[in-house]
Structure formats: structure tokens, C-alpha cells
Amino acid sequence: MNELVDRLPTPSVSVESASETAEDLAREFDARVLDSSRMAFHVAYSVLRHPQDAEDVAQDAFIRARRSFHRLRDRDRFRAWLARMVWRMALDLRRGDKNRRSREEKVAVTDLTPSHEVQLLEDERSRRLWSAIDLLPESLRLVVVLTSIQEHSVKDVASLMELPEGTVKSRLFTARQRLQELLR
Amino acid sequence: MKPDHIDDPIEALRAELERVPPPAGYVARLRQRIDAEAEASPRVSWWRWTLPVVALAVVLLAIAINRPTPQTPVVSTVRIEQPPVAPALPPTPAPSPIAHAPVQGPEGVRRVAVAPPPVIEPMPEIITNQAEVLRSLWARSGRKAILVESSDPPPDPAAEIVVAPIEIAPIVIKPLTNGGTPGNSPIVRPPDRNSSEGRAK
Numbered sequence: 590m591n592e593l594v595d596r597l598p599t600p601s602v603s604v605e606s607a608s609e610t611a612e613d614l615a616r617e618f619d620a621r622v623l624d625s626s627r628m629a630f631h632v633a634y635s636v637l638r639h640p641q642d643a644e645d646v647a648q649d650a651f652i653r654a655r656r657s658f659h660r661l662r663d664r665d666r667f668r669a670w671l672a673r674m675v676w677r678m679a680l681d682l683r684r685g686d687k688n689r690r691s692r693e694e695k696v697a698v699t700d701l702t703p704s705h706e707v708q709l710l711e712d713e714r715s716r717r718l719w720s721a722i723d724l725l726p727e728s729l730r731l732v733v734v735l736t737s738i739q740e741h742s743v744k745d746v747a748s749l750m751e752l753p754e755g756t757v758k759s760r761l762f763t764a765r766q767r768l769q770e771l772l773r
Numbered sequence: 774m775k776p777d778h779i780d781d782p783i784e785a786l787r788a789e790l791e792r793v794p795p796p797a798g799y800v801a802r803l804r805q806r807i808d809a810e811a812e813a814s815p816r817v818s819w820w821r822w823t824l825p826v827v828a829l830a831v832v833l834l835a836i837a838i839n840r841p842t843p844q845t846p847v848v849s850t851v852r853i854e855q856p857p858v859a860p861a862l863p864p865t866p867a868p869s870p871i872a873h874a875p876v877q878g879p880e881g882v883r884r885v886a887v888a889p890p891p892v893i894e895p896m897p898e899i900i901t902n903q904a905e906v907l908r909s910l911w912a913r914s915g916r917k918a919i920l921v922e923s924s925d926p927p928p929d930p931a932a933e934i935v936v937a938p939i940e941i942a943p944i945v946i947k948p949l950t951n952g953g954t955p956g957n958s959p960i961v962r963p964p965d966r967n968s969s970e971g972r973a974k
Contacts, residue, residue: 615811619804626803630795635786640796648803652810711792718785737786761783768782 618658621667622651628668628738629675635734636679638719646682650675669749676731721771729764732757 629650633643654671661667722730735746743761747754779785 618807622803622807623800626800627795630799631790631793634793635790640793644796644799644802647799648806651803651807655807655810714779714785715789718779718782718789721782722786733783733786737783737790740787765781765783768779772779772782 614659617664618655621654621658621664621671625668625671626651629671631738632672632675632734633679635722635738636676636683642682642686643679646679647675650678653678666751669751672735672749717772718768721768724771725764725767729760729767732760733764733768736761 626647629647630643633646633650634640637643637646650671653674654667658664658667661670722733725733731750732746735741735749736743741749743754743757746761747757750757
């Protein structure tokens with residue numbers, strides 16, 4: 590059910606008139622939630638690498654977005670606005686949570702059970718990949734993450750980051766090269 | 774080739790994120806929390822907006838009280854008196870003072886911003902009997918003197934002046950050298966041989 594809900598196409602909701610009621614606003618925001626919840630979770634997860642923390646950050650970001658939603662002029666930019674908000678909040682949480690790294694290490698050690706060889710390999714790949722991504726500058730990292738989420742195109746990422754498509758392509762090319770060097 | 778080799782990091786990250794879906798019930802919990810926040814928000818907004826509004830009202834009240842009251846604008850007024858404009862009539866031979874008493878215009882206070890009256894250029898006319906006015910002024914001043922009208926010419930005061938002869942003392946010239954006071958006679962000295970002129974020669 591959630592999968593189906595999360596894969597709903599982006600609603601082309603235009604800016605409502607000034608006479609819209611609170612119910613209209615709530616209905617529109619609900620549609621935005623269904624559209625952007627999966628993206629918000631993955632953006633938070635790409636920073637925090639912890640599902641529960643990612644969900645908490647995504648929920649906090651949606652609550653904050655709900656409070657300011659009526660002030661958002663161009664509501665078609667909601668996804669971009671939310672993505673940047675989630676990214677910032679996740680980074681803040683990661684910086685503030687000093688115990689996170691030790692907990693991640695503990696989880697990693699727990700997962701290293703010899704009975705699952707394939708799982709081990711996948712975990713190792715995942716660890717190397719995330720380590721390389723962490724070494725990227727922030728501007729490149731967000732481009733990589735947003736490109737990887739929900740098969741966003743370059744145009745989608747440019748829209749989310751409010752950057753020209755050429756800039757996104759350039760950053761993506763640079764990020765890919767650096768990641769390949771780091772993973773070699 | 775290593776088993777953990779990554780060809781395309783972007784594709785690998787995409788697969789990694791697909792491998793980690795949101796937890797079950799994530800969207801339901803999210804909507805539930807948003808609904809709870811929306812229900813609680815009116816009370817919060819009431820508290821949020823009351824304090825700033827009250828503070829703003831207090832500040833405005835304080836400003837209004839402490840502000841000096843502006844003085845009422847002075848409306849400059851003038852007492853407009855009707856100018857003594859006489860009709861253009863032929864001059865009368867001896868206008869009486871009563872007839873030419875100053876005309877008191879209609880008393881009233883009017884604003885300055887009145888449309889200018891139409892320009893009326895009166896004809897030049899004698900409007901005062903100067904002799905009579907002077908007489909009345911003299912009478913009001915206490916009658917310190919009596920004005921007598923007479924056709925005889927007044928006596929010439931210059932005729933009574935007696936010019937006395939002026940006596941001038943004779944001038945006595947005293948000689949400078951003989952018999953003068955010691956301080957008044959000039960001292961004539963022969964040229965000094967030791968002076969600068971004598972040495973130059």
C-alpha cells in the first residue's frame with residue numbers, strides 16, 4: 590500500500606486562490622505528503638544511514654513544512670523545498686548526535702555474521718559506497734543522492750536543487766569520477 | 774574482478790536506496806502526526822500571536838502618550854475693513870468733517886484665503902479737509918495755544934535783532950631773540966667738526 594502511495598505521480602497542483610479554505614490547504618498538503626514522503630525518507634537516510642532516525646527527521650520536516658505551507662507561494666516547488674529542508678535537518682542531527690557513529694559500528698559488527706555470505710558482500714559494498722559518498726563535498730553529495738532517489742532525471746534534480754541542468758550534469762560527472770577513484 | 778566491485782556508483786547507490794524502503798506504516802504515522810499537529814496548532818497560534826499583539830499595543834500606547842501634542846495651527850486672521858472707496862462724483866467744494874469721518878467697515882473676521890476682490894481703481898478725489906482735521910486735532914490736544922486767524926502779515930522777527938559791534942584786540946608781535954622767554958627762542962649752534970659731516974669732508 591505504501592509503495593503504491595509513494596509512487597503516485599507528482600500532482601500538478603497550481604497555486605490556489607486567496608480564498609482557499611483551511612480544508613483545501615490540508616487536502617493539498619496531504620497530496621504533497623503522499624508524493625514526497627518516500628523521497629524525504631531517502632534523503633534523510635542517505636545522511637543518517639538509520640531508518641528510524643530517517644523517519645523521525647522526515648516527519649519533523651513535514652511538520653515544519655505544514656506550518657509554513659500556506660506561505661509557500663509556488664507550491665509546485667514543494668518537493669525542492671522539502672528535499673533541502675530534510676537534507677539540512679538530517680545533517681544537523683548527524684552533527685549533533687555524537688553517539689551515532691558508535692551505534693552504526695555496533696550495527697555493522699552485528700551484521701557481520703558468517704552465515705550469510707551474500708549479505709556480507711552486500712554490506713561490504715554498501716559500507717564502501719557510503720564511505721566514498723561521505724568523502725564527497727556537500728554540493729556533489731546532494732546531487733548524487735537526489736539522482737539516485739526514485740530514478741530522478743537530471744531535469745528533476747535541477748528542479749529540486751534549483752540549479753541549471755548544465756550545472757547538475759557537471760556536478761554529476763565530477764561526483765561519478767571521484768567516486769570511481771575512491772572505490773577503485 | 775572483485776565481488777564487491779562497483780561499476781557505476783550512482784547505480785549502486787540507487788540499488789542501495791531501493792534496498793532500504795521506508796519502515797512499514799511510515800506514511801500512516803506521518804499523516805497521523807501531521808493531523809495531530811494541525812489540531813494542536815490553533816491553540817499554539819493563539820498563544821503565539823497574543824503576546825506580540827499586546828506588546829505592540831503597549832508600545833504604540835506609550836508612544837502616543839509621550840508624543841508632544843502638536844500645537845493647533847494658527848489661523849492667521851485679519852480684520853478686513855472696507856476701504857473708503859468713494860464713488861466717482863464731482864468734487865464737492867467744502868466737505869464737512871462729519872461727512873468724511875472714517876468709515877467703519879463691517880466688523881467681522883474672515884480667513885485670509887479669500888478670493889482676491891475685484892480690482893477697482895477709484896478715481897482720485899480729495900477725501901479729507903486737511904485744515905479742518907488739523908483744527909480738530911489741535912482742539913483735542915488741550916488747546917495749549919490759541920490759533921488766531923488774521924489777514925495781517927506776522928511781524929518780521931529779524932527786524933528786532935540788534936547787531937552789536939565786535940571788538941577785536943590788537944595783535945602784539947613779540948621779537949624772538951630779545952626779551953622773549955628763554956624756552957621760546959631758537960638756539961642756533963655752529964657746525965660741529967666732530968660730526969659725521971665734518972669727518973666726511
